[in-house]
Amino acid sequence: QQPVQSPQAVILREGEDAVINCSSSKALYSVHWYRQKHGEAPVFLMILLKGGEQMRHEKISASFNEKKQQSSLYLTASQLSYSGTYFCGTERSGSARQLTFGSGTQLTVLP
């Protein structure tokens, strides 16, 4: 079952912060985050595991709330290069590496 991402789109100015959420109705084992720029391949950002710690990639960090089956991606002091579509991919407990992606959140950072 596809995870739900919110918001669908966000526009912010360079230096502002943003939060992208990903939620599932099923028990999750892991959450993956990828960023895709227009016309390019998705690029891996980080993996959060059940029972694991908050992860960080440059000024982007993420958390995983196992009880709520939710993950949040935090973009701090956003840069122009952060623009793109962010996808979360969820792996359900016992699903043997079946990664299901959400519909994405389109992030636009303006100068």
Added chain:
Amino acid sequence: EAGVVQSPRYKIIEKKQPVAFWCNPISGHNTLYWYRQNLGQGPELLIRYENEEAVDDSQLPKDRFSAERLKGVDSTLKIQPAELGDSAVYLCASSFDTTNEKLFFGSGTQLSVL
């Protein structure tokens, strides 16, 4: 290190025609994935290989789609015959194994069926 290589980059065909996509994963990566990405959507898994074995093809429309990964390296995805609804970007990805591994995606093949 070379990334995941896909070809062709673009393909335009008429409906009912056959089409094939090719993927060369990163050297040493045992797991290979084919995803389909519709406009404005996230990638959807079509098939996953571990070496030469298809271990998850539950989402592959087997009446018209087929895939192979000979010798556990390169892979080909075929559609025959193509339908209008097959227009999408077909992404290939690879990972070293299937244990909490990040996926490396290729640039994809953008298919337009007219």
